[in-house]
Amino acid sequence: MARSELTITPELLDHLSNLAKLKLTEEEKRIFIRDLNRILEYFNVIDEVDTSGVDQVFHILGLTNTMREDEVGGEPLSQEQALSNAASKEEGYIKAPRMV
Amino acid sequence: MSGLQVKIGLECHCQVTSLKTKMFCRCSSDYRGKPPNVNVCPTCLGLPGSLPYLNRRAVEEALKVALALNCKINRKMVFYRKNYFYPDLSKNFQISQYDFPLAVDGYVTINVNGREKTIRIRRVHMEEDPGRLVYKGRIDTSPYTLVDYNRMGIALIEVVTEPDMESPAEAKAFLEELRSILEHLEVSDGSLEGSMRCDVNISIAGGTRVEIKNISSFKDVEKALAYEIMRQRNLLRMGREVKRETRHWDEVRGITVALRAKEEEMDYRYFPEPDLVPVEISDDFIEKVRSSLPELPSARRARLVEQYNLTEYEARVLTADKQLADFFEKLASIHGKPKVDCSVVINELLRLLNEKNIEVRDLKFTPKEVADLLFMVDEGVVSWKSAKYILRRMVETGEHPKKIAEAEGIRRISSVEEIEKFVSKVFEEHKGDVEAAIKDDKVIHRLVGEVLKETRMLADPKITFQVVSKRIRELRAERGLASA
Amino acid sequence: MVNPLTLTAKEIAQQVSSGSLSALDVVELYLDRIRRLNPKINAFITVAEEQARRAAEEVDKAVKKGFRGRLLGVPIAVKDVISTKGIETTCASKILRGYVPPYDATVVKRLKAEGAIVIGKTNMDEFAMGSSTELSAYGPTRNPWSLDRVTGGSSGGSGAATSARMAPTSLGSDTGGSVRCPASFCGIVGLKPTYGVVSRYGLISYACSLEQIGPMTVDVEDCALLMEVISGRDGFDSTLIDYEFRWSYEGVKGLRIAVPKEFFSEGTDERVLESVWRVIKLLESNGAVYEEVSLPLSRYALAAYYIIAMSEASSNLARYDGIRYGMPYDPSLPWHEAFSKVRGEGFGLEVKRRIILGTFALSAGYYGRYYLKALKLRAMIRDQVLSLLKRFDVIATPTTPFPPFKLGEKIEDPLSLYMADIDTVVANLAGVPAISIPAGLVDGLPVGAQFMANYCREDVLLTVAKCVQDETHFDKLVPGVAKA
């Protein structure tokens, strides 16, 4: 495939990996440029179908309006449980990386 | 330059403080003042496998707001995921709305300096509050970030306006009106810290649209806007370009700062939240909610004018804060002199609240105690001047006015004999002034002032003036002098 | 003495209930088999030895006090995508290594309440993204019928564990065929329920609008028993419909079978087609009738499925950022770089591929062409399936287009691996229930026949399966490795 025909160009791949917060190695980028464009080509088969006038589905069985009452309950976690899987914590807070 | 037209649009995020639980889980919505991460469950902590479950009351509360803002209600409402990464979002997406929001196309009427203006509402939708980030010092120098998810998942109502405001004062008026509406609906208590936050966008003719995020109280909006208008005008004046960008409001330094370019290219990839189902809102339900709406600020203002004979201005000041208006009405119902009661509330009480930076809810007394104080004035037990002092002490201590008056020996001295004793003392000590007063009427006032001071302002000034004048007249007569 | 090769869950529960077997005996029996067989097959990521023993002792104590349950003492192998309180749950991903959920999935809670015992967590394709169980951070699972072949996926660990009788029953999850494909490749029964009848609370999401947890069993009645226990409304999953599972077997007389020609075309292995036809003819000889029909939109099902699944996945997997659980982030980096690094290193290649494609399909400029279009196509496919199911009770197809393939055979080519789902995704798109039933062996390797039915008609699928089981005794087929 010529570069000009690629939907997912190296630049778009960089943009997508930034949006998805996924650091890719050079090798992965090479593989993805190849595979993703092939897969997209396969996906493009849906262009054959005219979907105009069709409503998008939400719940596939058309379920609506499931709501709960405003009552405290559920499965509250203790602070110890909430922090039990965090790699880094301080005084009950979960520690995250610096912002800048 | 200052004539350049300014356009301001607002995005207001208001917590639904009337709920018992969060929006999508059954954790308590009462998160303030708790140790970090104790008000969480798998859902709001974003644990793998957890799912949201919509709080019915949250929808009802949002519907009230949409109706009060004169919006068109969508019969089908759908939640969407807004996808972006940030450490305060436990799932790295926020459940919000996009297509099919709760309501669109409303309006609010504001009044600035007596001029009425309609601000259009573009949409009203629901979303979840993120958690809270805590820094060591400043955000840009903190070596790490601490995260507390207690607030994560609190129900928010977002109100988005059209860019219809043309000055910071109009933006402020809109926010005050919105806050008052939410308080009259009893949906959101604007006096709770962080319960109302704002993003603003602003453009000046000849410039570009700039967004300011992270304004954590309505009070700061006016400041942020004033700063931004000044910044943009300066740029334009120097012939420089105003960049289309997103800026942050730094409340500590009181300035707006640009975000780095990379974070600007946001693509939120909205799509319908598959873990929730659409909400269908029937006409019946809308009518039921509409008919149960309480009196809103605009109606209340009209009624206050009508029922208590207040001015438009007074009614506006009262209804800007529902608690204040409630306080007034209660006071008027007990004391029964609305003009006086209104004056006490908006001149004396409000000034004290502002001075002490507290809310009506923080007062340790009720309108009943203020009524008692005013009855004391009416009965001549204390002077008006003392009453003001007692009110201040009430705000400070919460004590009953009678108790304060007794403890501090405050009463009204109106007996002539008693005042005469003070007058004799002052005449003894200020012989020079007495001599001067005998010659010049104007000096009598100085002596009256001295007597009042001697009584710690408790003496009735009128009677005091009469007693002093009489004494001076007697002295003149003794010396065979006519009136000066 | 009991024979684990023929023992059903129902029998275990009866014997434990009557006291002729203790739950601990049962657990030790299967733990022993796991110890001997798992090193060859790698069906389990975690064997919950200690927890299972403790749970068995609890059950035995409770039984003595009169406690009864429908799954008393029955060991269950649970796919590692389902949250188990106190037992590590990894989704076969490096990024979740060490994560111990503080809560049980609803299905696990329900199983435990009936006396069942979680014996271990089974291997799978990372985050259920795959069709061979080769894409696991913990190595591939091997097919008990031929150790150099794949088990199918993504619930390959559950398929292999059940087929090799390391557990009498298991749970899988099915997003696009992940229960049915490994059931077919491992020679057991696998049921994907109607969308919205089994709670997904605690099921770690891959594509939430498509997936359901389903039973994987040797015996059809065990499948029904598990369905009875795990299905039904739950206050933690708002996508659930009203549903009550009921089934009584009354044969297949008069059953109307649709045979859509698109699923029997050249792309499918001849021997697989022959096996499926044998099953259809067998049902015919028991009184069912069949008719060849067409489901033309099925041609687009695979593309629509992958677009939707990848889009949802890109959002569902955003929460893995190293802060709250799983692989720790690098504290020397600012947050966005730390996130990118931990996610880049923690996710496997296929997961990253799907996240990137899903991000693309939702991004500005492509949403309408890919994601929204796929959603509309989904509606059209659903309508076509439902219109067929107005005239027919079931739709019969192969489960997969080929028999179990060799490990590594398709791993380099993602598209060829996606093709494994070509017959199964229609049921997920339409939301209808579907079952895979052993249809005999091809060169000593199991293949499956798939049946789909109308919403909530799992009973019809079980009736078909029961008829085939009675006629072919597929439940007595045991792979050689398991007999040793």
Ligand SMILES: [Zn+2]
């Ligand atoms: Zn919660």
